[in-house]
Amino acid sequence: MHEDIEKVLIAEEVIEKRLDLIAEKIRIDFANQESLQVVAILKGALVFMADLLRRVPLKLEIECLNVASYHGGTESSGVVDFLDAKLPDVKGRSILLLDDILDTGRTLEAVSKKLIDLGAADVKTCVLLTKDKERPVAVEADYSAFEIGDEFVVGYGLDYDGKYRNLPYVGVLKPSEINL
Ligand code: XMP
Secondary structure (H helix, E strand, O other): OHHHEEEEEEOHHHHHHHHHHHHHHHHHHOOOOOOEEEEEEEOOOHHHHHHHHOOOOOOEEEEEEEEEEEOOOOOEEEEEEEOOOOOOOOOOOEEEEEEEEEOOOHHHHHHHHHHHHOOOOEEEEEEEEEEOOOOOOOOOOOEEEEEEOOOOOEEOOEOEOOEOOOOOOEEEEOHHHOOO
């Protein structure tokens, strides 16, 4: 797997240190909540969710949403599909929404809107990565661990064609590994 990577963009130790800081911010910002409802977007947020939330010493309730916004390639399709038969009960709750990356912003926008439509009182967003680019929708994450350039990345939850999610760092694939 590692031999397919052209360069490591964000090393594991760097991610870990940054997660300590983000977790501390979340702890302070949500300290007044009896329990905080976290909603993580699968599958991309899986690794980020596990590592971040174990650093947050608050009473958390965790739900996951199955959303498809990327359909195998390296370009966002622009279509966000909700794949779960039953969506979580978020009525009246403050939500911390987790995703792996803010790219076009369509996923975070669509999921935030869906949670509000389902009756959530408030939605704050938290991503591992924010791509530095112009977005078709005006979305900013409330918490973002790293800003990266506008290039396709894998690892730490992010996949290419279903693979590389278990890389412990964020990296860029060798062009030879991408089927255009
Ligand atoms: P949008 O464009 O809706 O994208 O903000 C959000 C989802 O698209 C996937 N995505 C990527 N996946 N490398 C990936 O492996 C990338 O560089 C990348 N950019 C976007 C990801 O699933 C994210 O949740």
